[in-house]
Amino acid sequence: MAESAEDHEADLDAFLDKFRGPQRYEGAFSPETWEQEFDKIPMFMKKAPSEIDPEQHPDLACLQSIVFDEEQTLEEQATAYKNEGNDYFKEKDYKKAVISYTEGLKKKCNDQELNAVLHTNRAAAQFYLGNYRSALNDAVAARKLKPNHFKAILRGALCHMELRHFAEAMIWCEEGLRINPKEKKLLETRTKADRLKRTEERDLRKAKLQEKREGSQKEVLLKAIKDRNIKLSPLSSVDDSVMSAGLAKISLDGFSSESAIGAKVCLDENGNLTWPVLFLYPEHGQTDLISAFHEESRFIDHLMIMFEELPPWDVEKKYIPSELELYYEDEEKEEIYQIDTQTTLLQVLQHQRYFIKAGTPTFLVLVKLAPFSKNYLSRKKIHRLK
Numbered sequence: 001m002a003e004s005a006e007d008h009e010a011d012l013d014a015f016l017d018k019f020r021g022p023q024r025y026e027g028a029f030s031p032e033t034w035e036q037e038f039d040k041i042p043m044f045m046k047k048a049p050s051e052i053d054p055e056q057h058p059d060l061a062c063l064q065s066i067v068f069d070e071e072q073t074l075e076e077q078a079t080a081y082k083n084e085g086n087d088y089f090k091e092k093d094y095k096k097a098v099i100s101y102t103e104g105l106k107k108k109c110n111d112q113e114l115n116a117v118l119h120t121n122r123a124a125a126q127f128y129l130g131n132y133r134s135a136l137n138d139a140v141a142a143r144k145l146k147p148n149h150f151k152a153i154l155r156g157a158l159c160h161m162e163l164r165h166f167a168e169a170m171i172w173c174e175e176g177l178r179i180n181p182k183e184k185k186l187l188e189t190r191t192k193a194d195r196l197k198r199t200e201e202r203d204l205r206k207a208k209l210q211e212k213r214e215g216s217q218k219e220v221l222l223k224a225i226k227d228r229n230i231k232l233s234p235l236s237s238v239d240d241s242v243m244s245a246g247l248a249k250i251s252l253d254g255f256s257s258e259s260a261i262g263a264k265v266c267l268d269e270n271g272n273l274t275w276p277v278l279f280l281y282p283e284h285g286q287t288d289l290i291s292a293f294h295e296e297s298r299f300i301d302h303l304m305i306m307f308e309e310l311p312p313w314d315v316e317k318k319y320i321p322s323e324l325e326l327y328y329e330d331e332e333k334e335e336i337y338q339i340d341t342q343t344t345l346l347q348v349l350q351h352q353r354y355f356i357k358a359g360t361p362t363f364l365v366l367v368k369l370a371p372f373s374k375n376y377l378s379r380k381k382i383h384r385l386k
Contacts, residue, residue, distance in 0.1 A: 074109035081107070082118055089125055097125040116146040123155045132162040150179050157189050166197035221267050228273070228295075228346065231355045263291040265359060272296065275345065278362045279306075283372040284313050293361075295346040299326055303341060318367050325373070327364040327382075328354060336380040339363065343385070351385060 072080070085100030101122035105115065123138035139156035142149050153176040160169035173190035176183060225232065263276030277293040280286075290302055303321040310317050326339040330353050339348055348354060349361060366373040 074107045075111045075114060078104040078107040078109045078111070078114055078118065080104075082114065082121065085118075085121060085125070089121065092128075094125040094128045098122055098129070101125065112145045116142045116149050116152065119145070120149060120152045120155060123152065123159070127155060127159060127162075132159045135159045136163065148179055150176060150183075153179070154183070154185060157186060157193075161189060161193060164196075164200075166193045166200065169193040170197065221265065224267050224271070224273060225265075228350060230349045232359075233355055233357060263289065263360070266292070273346075275349075275356075276360050277302075277345065278360050279365050280362060281319075281365050282376060283366070283370070286311070286313055293345055295349070296344050298342055298344055299339065299348075299363075300341040318370065319365075323368050325366050325368050327366065328362070329364070329380075330354075334381070335383060336364075336377070337383045337385045339385050348385065 081100050081104030085097045085104065088094070088097035088100055101118050104118045105122070109115065119138045119142035123135040123142065126132075126135035126138060136156055136159035139152045139159060142152035143156070146152070153172055157169050157172035157176060160166070160172060170190055170193045173186045173193065176186045177190070180186070265273060265275045267273055273295045274292040275295065277290045279288040279290075281288075288306060290306075293302065300321065303324055307319050307321050307324075310319060321341075324341070326341055327336050328339065328348070329336050333353070335353075337351070337353065345361065349356065354361075366376065
């Protein structure tokens with residue numbers, strides 16, 4: 001018996017020696033990467049992969065084949081996709097939830113209640129993705145299958161709100177409240193939709209009134225311009241008789257009282273026009289804007305004020321009012337007209353060859369006898385304004 005006990009003890013030591021070395025049992029986790037390896041087990045995965053490769057995830061592929069077994073009925077398969085979508089929805093992975101619900105709808109099972117739920121759930125996922133039109137389409141589809149589907153009505157009302165369809169939102173809220181009169185979300189949404197609808201209607205009335213008022217003012221302004229025989233834009237023909245007749249063709253459709261720089265021609269209470277007037281200094285690439293140039297004011301009066309102090313770009317100090325000349329270009333004939341600085345703005349605007357572009361009369365300012373001026377004018381045919 002003693003020998004037998006010794007032999008038994010020796011056998012036990014030999015068995016235990018197998019586990020005392022660096023060797024590991026087959027398939028054991030690595031001490032360094034055990035967390036990553038643990039996460040590959042389907043039961044313990046924190047997040048399923050977006051695409052399942054059978055070679056990389058054989059266990060997961062096997063489970064999926066069981067869940068979506070083609071031998072299951074269409075209703076069972078659609079239900080499985082619905083449940084999968086719900087899990088994604090709980091994880092706030094709304095894109096994957098939409099995909100799952102869509103797969104469920106693709107099964108086209110005969111359970112209309114289930115299909116209505118799939119549409120409603122997909123509407124919720126689309127809503128949280130900001131796809132309000134798609135969400136609304138799903139809510140409508142759900143109600144076609146089940147008109148009194150409360151969640152579909154609630155979701156549709158919220159979609160209409162996001163799309164600023166306030167009247168429609170109120171209708172959906174009313175339909176939902178007939179089913180559940182105490183639903184807080186619908187009550188709040190109906191109140192908000194009613195308030196915003198009233199605000200929108202009020203703003204629309206104001207806009208129409210303002211548009212009508214501006215149209216009336218524009219008509220009066222246009223008449224004042226026509227009465228002065230001022231031309232607002234160049235005509236295609238250079239024939240003077242055609243241009244004179246063309247003034248009568250000017251209509252509100254193409255007329256804007258606002259200039260390119262935001263200033264406007266205005267008719268004051270005494271029936272006088274004031275214009276935004278732009279002065280160009282081609283020698284220096286500079287400009288000046290007089291936002292309200294009275295039509296009866298003389299050019300020299302403005303030049304005296306503008307150059308009371310010499311501008312910083314006039315390093316040669318030669319822009320003295322008495323030494324300045326004014327011109328405007330006739331682009332149709334490629335000619336230039338010199339303006340007497342003692343004339344008024346109205347006298348210039350009434351000239352047969354002057355056309356106002358973009359609501360802003362524009363003039364060139366040059367220094368008399370300066371080298372740049374001589375060179376600039378040498379390339380033009382010059383007329384003196386009469």
